[in-house]
Amino acid sequence: MGPLSTIYxxxxxxxxxxxxxxxxxxxxxxxxxxxxxxxxxGTGKTPAVIALAREAS
Incomplete structure (x- = not known):
């Protein structure tokens, strides 16, 4: 892993x-x-977008 981490x-x-x-x-x-x-x-973006859109409207 050493050489790969150096390149990264x-x-x-x-x-x-x-x-x-x-x-x-x-x-x-x-x-x-x-x-x-x-x-x-799978990271919960859709509910956050829905809540934000409702708040902004």
Whole structure:
């Protein structure tokens, strides 16, 4: 696992550097609420979205 974790750590550092120094943030004309992450299914996002939509309407 040592060599794999080293490669993974290097990739994360490279990604962080790119986002910190090379990419400019995108500005949207409206506020955005993000619920959840890239996990597919089974994490309870739908009830949270329903509750948020009811609260916002």
């Amino acid at each position: 750590n290097l990739a994360l550092k490279c990604r962080r550097y790119c986002y910190d120094h090379l990419r400019k943030p995108n500005r949207l004309p409206a506020k955005v609420i993000s619920i959840g992450n890239i996990t597919l299914g």
